[in-house]
Amino acid sequence: MKGFLIVLSIVLLILLVLLAVMYFLGRKLQKKQAEQQEAMDAAAQQMNLYIIDMKMMKITEANLPKMVLEQVPKYMKRAKLPIVKVKVGPKVMSLICDAKVFDTIAPKQEVKATVSGLYITAAKRIRGPIVETDPKKRKAQRKQEKKDAKKAARQAKKN
Numbered sequence: 704m705k706g707f708l709i710v711l712s713i714v715l716l717i718l719l720v721l722l723a724v725m726y727f728l729g730r731k732l733q734k735k736q737a738e739q740q741e742a743m744d745a746a747a748q749q750m751n752l753y754i755i756d757m758k759m760m761k762i763t764e765a766n767l768p769k770m771v772l773e774q775v776p777k778y779m780k781r782a783k784l785p786i787v788k789v790k791v792g793p794k795v796m797s798l799i800c801d802a803k804v805f806d807t808i809a810p811k812q813e814v815k816a817t818v819s820g821l822y823i824t825a826a827k828r829i830r831g832p833i834v835e836t837d838p839k840k841r842k843a844q845r846k847q848e849k850k851d852a853k854k855a856a857r858q859a860k861k862n
Contacts, residue, residue, distance in 0.1 A: 743819040743820075743822070743824065744819070746819045746820060747817050747818065747819040747824060748817070748818060748819075749815060749816070749817060749818075750791055750815070750816055750817075750818050751791075751813065751814075751815055751816075751829070752789040752790070752791055752813070752814050752815075752816050752818075752823075752826075753789060753790040753812075753813050754787055754788075754789055754808055754809070754810050754811065754812055754813075754814060755788045755789060755790055755795065755810065755811075756787070756788040756810055757785070757786070757787050757788070757800075757805065757808070757809075757810055758785075758786055758788075759783045759784070759785055759786070760783055760784070760786050761780065761781065761782070761783055761784075762775055762779065762780055762782070762784055762786075762799075763780050765784070765786045765797050765799075766797045767797055767799075767821065768821075771821060784799055785799070785800040785801075785802055785805035786798070786799060786800070787799075787800045787805070787808070787823060796821075797821075798818065798821050798822065798823050799821055799822050799823070800822075800823040801822070801823060801824055801825075804816075804823055804824070804825060804826050807826065808826050808828070812828060812830075813828070813829045813830060814826040814827060814828050814829060815827050815828075815829055
């Protein structure tokens with residue numbers, strides 16, 4: 704019984720130390736995130752964008768500038784990000800979009816967006832209501848579009 708209490712107290716002590724480390728590390732990361740958010744807000748500017756295409760794709764496939772690709776960590780190069788292909792004036796660009804904003808916009812529409820560098824942080828539709836669909840419905844819609852595209856490709860091959 705005495706050995707059990709010793710083991711239990713050691714495990715409890717280790718858990719307390721881990722909890723303290725996680726607490727201080729979390730506070731440090733929270734401060735860092737707040738500073739980054741302030742910097743993004745300071746660099747933000749309003750732009751009128753025409754959305755051409757929206758996709759979840761790897762950052763290496765997104766046609767972003769080489770400087771951006773060089774600064775991205777290796778583990779993020781495999782991750783899929785919400786990429787939006789937009790027309791800003793006469794220029795066609797690829798921008799990274801916030802996940803919340805990605806769900807509220809649709810292709811072939813004009814939006815007034817808050818852009819910080821290559822990152823869209825907010826968007827409001829200029830004409831018409833904001834499209835807010837359930838992510839599950841949107842995913843099903845994309846699957847249906849892919850099926851239709853494959854079916855059209857097969858029919859084109861036959862003809």
